[in-house]
Every structure is written in structure tokens, then in C-alpha cells.
Amino acid sequence: MPTNLQSPIIDHISLYSQKECKTSFSHITVMAYTLISDLDTSRDNWLIRVRVCRMCAFKNYKRSNEMISLGMILIDEKGTLVHAVIWRNQVSRFRANLCEGSVIIIRNFKVSESIGE
Numbered sequence: 001m002p003t004n005l006q007s008p009i010i011d012h013i014s015l016y017s018q019k020e021c022k023t024s025f026s027h028i029t030v031m032a033y034t035l036i037s038d039l040d041t042s043r044d045n046w047l048i049r050v051r052v053c054r055m056c057a058f059k060n061y062k063r064s065n066e067m068i069s070l071g072m073i074l075i076d077e078k079g080t081l082v083h084a085v086i087w088r089n090q091v092s093r094f095r096a097n098l099c100e101g102s103v104i105i106i107r108n109f110k111v112s113e114s115i116g117e
Contacts, residue, residue, distance in 0.1 A: 036080040039111045047107045050074035052100055053081070067091055072098070083114075 033049045054073040060066045070086040084106075086094055098104070 033105075035078055036074070036076045036082045037078065039082070041111050041113060044110045045108055046111070047105065048074075048076065049103065049105050050076050050082075052098060052102050052104060055098060055100055070095060070098075 058068040
């Protein structure tokens with residue numbers, strides 16, 4: 001597993017229902033998906049298929065619980081994890097269609113290096 005997690009900034013999400021994605025990725029139509037381990041900062045037209053393991057809303061409690069971002073831990077078919085962020089200005093566009101356990105396809109996003117320790 002990489003020591004520096006990368007954070008996709010999501011521009012588009014396709015969602016599969018819970019019934020369609022119970023335990024495996026094998027029944028989903030095969031496309032040219034990139035594995036999380038192959039992501040880098042060189043481009044912004046990635047296409048990945050991942051399961052949402054965890055989600056957490058980050059809020060500014062000093063400003064009436066104003067949403068800062070929606071954080072997610074995503075896992076691909078090889079079991080590689082990555083932290084992803086949907087920023088405040090995009091949360092309303094995607095939040096209603098996301099839930100823990102969902103298999104989603106994310107395309108056209110940017111990857112940035114983690115600067116934390």
C-alpha cells in the first residue's frame with residue numbers, strides 16, 4: 001500500500017445500486033478502469049471503479065455547521081484504499097447518490113499528493 005495517499009477530486013460519479021454491488025465487482029461491465037495504485041498527478045481524465053467504504057462530512061462548527069467537504073475512503077477491486085474528497089461546492093451534486101457500500105464509477109478527476117505525514 002502506498003505511504004502517501006492521493007486524493008481524487010471528483011467531477012463525475014456513476015452509481016450502482018446496493019442490489020447490483022453486494023459483494024463483488026465481477027458482474028459490472030468491463031471498461032478500461034484504472035486501479036488506484038496506478039493513479040498519479042499527470043492527468044485529470046481518470047476512470048476508476050471503486051466501493052465507498054466510509055464517508056464523513058467535514059463541517060465548520062463555527063459557521064452554523066457549514067459543510068467544508070465530504071471525505072470518503074474508496075477501495076478498488078485489488079483492495080487498494082485511497083482517501084477522496086468532494087469539496088463544498090460539489091457536495092450537493094453528488095451527496096444524495098452516495099452511500100457506504102455503493103460501487104461507483106468516477107471519471108474526470110484530479111489526483112493530488114498528500115502533504116500530511
